[in-house]
Amino acid sequence: MPTRSSDPAGKIDEIDGTCTVEWVLPRVLAKEQIQMMHDRLKTWCSTVDGTLGFLEGETPELAAA
Numbered sequence: 001m002p003t004r005s006s007d008p009a010g011k012i013d014e015i016d017g018t019c020t021v022e023w024v025l026p027r028v029l030a031k032e033q034i035q036m037m038h039d040r041l042k043t044w045c046s047t048v049d050g051t052l053g054f055l056e057g058e059t060p061e062l063a064a065a
Contacts, residue, residue: 009023010022
């Protein structure tokens with residue numbers, strides 16, 4: 001099996017607004033670790049939403065495009 005260390009693990013399509021994960025390193029996580037990842041992703045999503053709202057408010061001409 002080829003090494004995956006330098007291979008892309010997925011792609012972000014900014015036009016379609018999608019993120020595709022094609023490969024992840026197999027690993028066993030404890031429930032606490034999964035919960036921590038969940039919490040961090042929720043925080044990140046909230047930050048992204050806040051940034052988007054700010055940008056839309058500051059640059060309405062870009063939001064209309």
